[in-house]
Amino acid sequence: MLPKLHALPTIVCSLIVLAATVIPSTSANASTLPAPTDFRVTQTGFDRLEVAWSRVSNAELYRVLVNGVQRGAAYDPESTLTVTQLRPGTTYEFEVQAGRSSGEFGPGARLSATTLADDEPPTAPTGLREHLDASGKSLGITWNASSDNWGVSSTYNIYADGRLITRGGAPAPWTRLTDPYVGGLSCGKTYTFTVQAFDLNNNLSPESDSLSAATAC
Incomplete structure (x- = not known):
């Protein structure tokens, strides 16, 4: 009987370790939001561009990047943003990403857009x-x-x-x-x-x- 009693703790320890390795990890934000669709330019100016997109289900906000730098954000249900302080006749790379207030953002939709050129001088004083x-x-x-x-x-x-x-x-x-x-x-x-x-x-x-x-x- 003694050999069987000595072996029991080893079996129990092995079961505990095995049970610990199969506990799944969970995350409240495990699912990633998709990229917005129908990303488009709605207004073009000399120093500004307005962009719009279709809303993403469960998104709380959207951020717009220009040449890789964030230039603004819109909170759902808003789905448009005007970016100002641009140069005339210049092409910019735009990206919009859907996100949550926790700071998690999904992949972005992208487009290129060009401001109006201004080569026309003022009238003489x-x-x-x-x-x-x-x-x-x-x-x-x-x-x-x-x-x-x-x-x-x-x-x-x-x-x-x-x-x-x-x-x-x-x-x-x-x-x-x-x-x-x-x-x-x-x-x-x-x-x-x-x-x-x-x-x-x-x-x-x-x-x-x-x-x-x-x-x-």
């Missing part, structure tokens, strides 16, 4: 004139704003005798020609001024008509 105080003393120059197919920058190039002296402010209220940021002008001297607009893609307009004016002292 018009109405270049002196800005006078109540006594008729010249305080600076002003002009009428240019127009553009996309958008004109808030600054203009100002030239004196053909030399670029500053990127001045918008045409309202006016540009003071004796401020320190206007370089190289002498007090009380007469110059021939022109102004040139540039748009958000740095396309330059033709120069305005010229104006002969003296700087204030």
Whole structure:
């Protein structure tokens, strides 16, 4: 009887180890969400693209990547996103992934999209004139704003005798020609001024008509 009693612990230990090896692992997010379908561009602009996709069952949110970098997210049931701050006439690689709030995302749907090109310059500034105080003393120059197919920058190039002296402010209220940021002008001297607009893609307009004016002292 003694040999059988000594063998019993070995059998029990073997059964315990065997039982431990067959316990399956479980995960609350074991299933992977599929890639969204019908991924498409719905609006195209100079500096933005809007994309849309079909909703994925059980998805809580979607993230959109541009050239591999996340640029935005939409929470279900939203299924569109507009990505801004893009460059005109540039092709980008878009990807959308369905995910859960836990941070788990499935595979992505991909597409290439190109923003509108902008090679059109603004119109030339018009109405270049002196800005006078109540006594008729010249305080600076002003002009009428240019127009553009996309958008004109808030600054203009100002030239004196053909030399670029500053990127001045918008045409309202006016540009003071004796401020320190206007370089190289002498007090009380007469110059021939022109102004040139540039748009958000740095396309330059033709120069305005010229104006002969003296700087204030």
